[in-house]
Amino acid sequence: MDNKIKILVVDDHQVVLDGFVARLELESDIDVVDTASNGIEAIESVRISRPDVVLMDISMPHCSGLEATAEIKAQFPNVKVLILTMHDNREYIMKVMQAGAVGYMLKDISSDKLIQAIKTVYQGSTYFCESVTQTLFTQSVQAITQKVNPLSRREDMILKMVAQGESSKKIAKSLNISYRTVETHRQNIKHKLDLYTTAGLTKYAVEKGILSS
Structure with a gap:
């Protein structure tokens, strides 16, 4: 190949x-x-x-x-x-x-x-x-809950799926929304957080406890 x-x-x-x-x-x-x-x-x-x-x-x-x-x-x-x-x-x-x-x-x-x-x-x-994700969650939940999250509930949900490695296509199918809508949400998330890489978004999701919600 x-x-x-x-x-x-x-x-x-x-x-x-x-x-x-x-x-x-x-x-x-x-x-x-x-x-x-x-x-x-x-x-x-x-x-x-x-x-x-x-x-x-x-x-x-x-x-x-x-x-x-x-x-x-x-x-x-x-x-x-x-x-x-x-x-x-x-x-x-x-x-x-x-x-x-x-x-x-x-x-x-x-x-x-x-x-x-x-x-x-x-x-x-x-x-x-999974064990690494659990380590991150258990050691940061208390600090996370004290911080304000600027994202909507739908944006939280999409960010969580992005951080879990899901593609926009899979997210769209799981949430029963269009691919274009998912891409729009992803762009809005990036602008709100001023984070423009998947690694940066994942780090934010871990630190904010979004993956454990």
């Missing part, structure tokens, strides 16, 4: 790296173009192999996944960085989102969910595994 999703896998544990690569190579529409064992190698590999999606570990020698993510997004803004780590920690999650990552998963994720996550971020949405 000419339109395979090009993947770079980054992890400092060779066994883990080999396991991910072996699973991804079973997919006919995914092509593992390279691997790296630290952030420095990851940045250089992105420069050479130009992947669509980077599966990025966080804790690595020489250059962490957080540092590498920020550098990759600065140099190659179209590359999607999907964090795959053992750290179920809100501080890590928020930092990598701020660095430009579009998804966050724990390494105990099922292989099917891993493939789903890759395809989701490749298509322009964000992806967070």
